[in-house]
Amino acid sequence: MLKSGIYGKYNGIEYEITIDMDNNIKIMTEEINDIDHAFVNIYNSGVYSKKVNRSELTDCVSVSYFGNVDGERVQILQETEDEFQISSGSMLVGDNLNIPRIDRETWLGWVPKRKVKLIEEKNLIDPQVL
Structure with a gap:
């Protein structure tokens, strides 16, 4: 995890x-x-x-993770053995990745781990x- x-x-x-x-x-x-x-x-x-x-x-x-999925930067919220839960506040990103819109400014969905390039950000x- x-x-x-x-x-x-x-x-x-x-x-x-x-x-x-x-x-x-x-x-x-x-x-x-x-x-x-x-x-x-x-x-x-x-x-x-x-x-x-x-x-x-x-x-x-401070450690946080983001992902690159098909050229789009997304937040990584959770993971299972095979998938990451991703989120975006951008309609364009949500539409491009075909993830469901869950409220006015949030798109949230699950994608296979193999489609995500992880980006770890560490700040002292x-x-x-x-």
Whole structure:
């Protein structure tokens, strides 16, 4: 599965990073072997999180994916084993790729992975401005 979102290292291990409504920085993982007693599984979902200080994070990046399908740039939203779910806000792109219009400015559909050239975008982030 493609990983998108904000990631950073805490004690040399990469975690997904989130910010809660109180502007607290939390690291998250499903890897039980990478955690200590300070991680909690609040919703009993298998996702463990821990509140950390921004100064404890290194190598922070924002990762997102786009795709090129028949020369058109599209957003990659989800994936299955064989397909990507793609989206566009352009009527021309939606029509060219024959994907359904789901509301006024959104076209959304599934395409075979073999038709998509993935474009990964990574941007470095200063943890102090998260």
